Amino acid sequence: MxxxxxxxxxxxxxxxxxxxxxxxxxxxxxxxxxxxxxxxxxxxxxxxxxxxxxxxxxxxxxxxxxxxxxxxxxxxxxxxxxxxxxxxxxxxxxxxxxxxxxxxxxxxxxxxxxxxxxxxxxxxxxxxxxxxxxxxxxxxxxxxxxxxxxxxxxxxxxxxxxxxxxxxxxxxxxxxxxxxxxxxxxxxxxxxxxxxxxxxxxxxxxxxxxxxxxxxxxxxRIGKEKSSGTKLFSVSGPVNKPGVYEIELGLSFKDFLENYLMGMKDGVKLKAVIVGGSSVPVITADEAMKVNLDYESLSQAGTMLGSGGMIIIGDNQCMVEALYILARFYHHESCGQCTPCREGTGWIYKLLSEILSGKCKEKDIDLLYEIAENMMGRTICPLADALSMPVMSFVKKFRNEFDKHIEGSCEICQR
Amino acid sequence: MLGEKIKKNYKSIVEKFEKKESALISLLYEIQKENNYISDGDISELSSLIDMPYSRIKSVLTFYTMFNQKKTGKYHIQVCRNLSCSMSGARNIINFIKENLKINEHEVSDDGLFSYTTVECLGACGSSPVVMINDTYYENMDEKKLRELIDKLRKE
The missing domain is CATH 3.40.50.11540 (NADH-ubiquinone oxidoreductase 51kDa subunit)
Structure with a gap:
């Protein structure tokens, strides 16, 4: 509708x-x-x-x-x-x-x-x-x-x-x-x-x-009880039909991917989804296939509906590089008035560039997580949280890709 | 030096707003449109023209990334390199510009026509990669389309 x-x-x-x-x-x-x-x-x-x-x-x-x-x-x-x-x-x-x-x-x-x-x-x-x-x-x-x-x-x-x-x-x-x-x-x-x-x-x-x-x-009465009405989702990434879709809240992601976005592009497998704009926690392909697109279902899955800016990530995208790009963005956009955000986003960005180029040790991945945890909720506005949430979820759910970068064995980046 | 246009029009721009302060961004856009970039001299002149401290204007100018404090090319290209554009080939676009126009970021080509900068998310991710040239968006870009576009702009 x-x-x-x-x-x-x-x-x-x-x-x-x-x-x-x-x-x-x-x-x-x-x-x-x-x-x-x-x-x-x-x-x-x-x-x-x-x-x-x-x-x-x-x-x-x-x-x-x-x-x-x-x-x-x-x-x-x-x-x-x-x-x-x-x-x-x-x-x-x-x-x-x-x-x-x-x-x-x-x-x-x-x-x-x-x-x-x-x-x-x-x-x-x-x-x-x-x-x-x-x-x-x-x-x-x-x-x-x-x-x-x-x-x-x-x-x-x-x-x-x-x-x-x-x-x-x-x-x-x-x-x-x-x-x-x-x-x-x-x-x-x-x-x-x-x-x-x-x-x-x-x-x-x-x-x-x-x-x-x-x-x-x-x-x-449109949509779900606590998520009423329609919502616009703007979808980008390797799907056959990216673009803006207005749907009734509560539609399953699986249905949305298959029948609206017409599935993944040939040869690309779904790896992860950022459902509601770059600041919400990322979910894995398996998790995505079980959620419905409404406030409650997404919050139960540990993420958020956010702005409805959905970024689909395929198996040809390295997650460390994806997070590096997001960190660069939030570091650039921090207004600088709160120390945890100004310094934290910069520190995370620097760490990620080092991890990306294989110059880090394993403990630096833990440090990355720790900085993000410490930024959360400690600033005037949610910009610090907006980087914390992706960092924590990327590290938690795709730790193996970070480890590969430490070992210098990321197949995607070496291609 | 402020151009004649802005000296003539600044009052009508200020009048569009309830409070003078709200007109500041619009005034800076007008100066940039006329002069290509905004110099310290422009800020001084604007400061006395609208009776607003130099420091106040400079603080706003430096906070917002769309104001240029250095000369740009006649065609200023902004290339988005955020996640969606990056996944769909922004790096190829940037490399193409560097090689084809022989410029690095923030440099102006020898003929004065082109300059480029990378930017973060232009808000058109569904048709990535996206570049913006002056005021216009160009979506679903690839090297071939960009080559044609640059050739066209060269002839204008």
Whole structure:
């Protein structure tokens, strides 16, 4: 079942013909509180990675008359993740409509879309989409004569993965270095320009109009009980049909691989899967064949649904090299304000380059694991954890490949 | 030296935003577009133009990787080398650029046309390997496609 990507609804005319902007019309007849309740009933969880219940997040915003903000996180940068880009290409108005509804629900008159700097084409699409919505009276002053005002500003990032962390993103909108803030205070009480702020991922916001139309109850029955709705998975690696797929949560990985991705490429055997973006623990092929793609099943298997950025790894890829690439990334992207992350990611990266070139001893593999363990949970934001989790799971599950590098006998790297 | 365009347009860029500070990244992009890179002199001029401390602008400029502090080629190539692109041949793309354009990372080719840098995840992993030339993505790249593209850009 597809909801967000069911059809290509690129321009406002097609969007409206297919029921677009009916959700905001419906929401405007309801009280803001009942809009929040409807989203709560849907059990929609944040699609950016953390999976926090969306309705609950909205309900944390103080109910007073002060300035509030809705921020759309479109800083999609987690390796393996490219689903939001697909929504911007195929159904951009759903994001705008979702933001307007969120604004109405929490009493905000201003929204920001923060989009990663490299998405130049996508930023243009969003600007065009906002223009179309304004022209048709869905954005701006006194929307559909309801007395409700809402406007959206687009802010472009400039190449910093850390800005996907919500408070770093707020710092970046404020024209500063994107360094995560210490919490509390949480953005719901002190966010953008020190005002209460809701930050939602593109995919989360795009689901909101559909929830308003079908009703929260009905949406909650799609997928699994605690993992309701559809989720976009962006798949890369040696499969026959990589790309973005919207599926009902709860589908088995085996079914997904065989019937959607059309299996592995000829001559390549599945070795491992990173299910939800590069920061989640890796699982082996055997483990992957037993999991279902939903929050609970993946957490029982010791990993996470994350952003749905699925990286398939074949038997022709050395796991030490794969981890080395990820470590290089996190080391490069660490903002540097917390010592365990700044030093830890660098140390791990250095150790891995040495292991990769066979310059290490066996005890260095244990050291690698130990550093990762010590970084976990000791920093302001989860970037340190985002490298710790892959390191610990790669070492635990593919120790033999690390040992081979120490011995200088990795068949894959020597090919 | 700031170009004429930015001197003329900076006010309208600042006005698009609720707070002046939010316009900083946009202003830096505009300077880079006009001057190819952002020099210390540009920062000083911008600092007095928008009344924001030099140190504040420099701290932002150096934090974000998309701002160039050195001259780049007319066509600046960013090659993704993260996991998905690496699995589908990013190394071949990098080697091809080095050999064909005779440049190392951060160098500009003798004719001033090309420079390249490796980057981490451009967010288009399903059609890897991916390269970005100036503002445009080129997906599912291989050496043949890149050769054709470079030849085309040379003639422009």
């Amino acid at each position: 597809k909801i967000i990507l069911e059809k290509e609804l690129f321009d406002i005319k097609t969007y409206i013909t297919n029921g677009g902007y009916n959700a905001i019309k419906k929401a405007l007849t309801m009280t803001p509180q009942s809009v929040i309740d409807e989203v709560k009933k849907s059990n929609l969880r944040g699609r950016g990675g953390a999976g926090f219940p969306t309705g609950l997040k909205w309900s944390f915003i103080p109910k007073d008359k002060s300035q509030k903000y809705v921020v759309c996180n479109s800083d999609e940068s987690e390796p393996g993740t490219f689903k939001d880009r697909e929504i911007i290409h195929k159904n951009p108005h759903s994001i705008i409509e979702g933001m307007i509804i969120a604004g109405y629900a929490i009493g905000a008159t201003k929204g920001y879309i923060y989009i990663r700097g490299e998405f130049v084409r996508e930023a243009r699409i969003i600007e065009k989409t906002i223009y179309e919505a304004k022209e048709s009276g869905y954005l701006g002053k006194n929307i559909l004569n309801s007395g409700f005002d809402f406007d959206i500003t687009v802010v472009r990032g400039a190449g910093a993965y850390i800005c996907g962390e919500e408070t770093a993103l707020l710092e970046s909108i404020e024209g500063k270095q994107g360094k995560p803030r210490i919490k509390p205070p949480f953005p719901a009480t002190k966010g953008l320009f020190s005002s209460p702020t809701v930050i939602n991922n593109v995919e989360t916001l795009a689901a909101v109009p559909y929830i308003m139309i079908m009703g929260g109850e009905k949406y909650s």
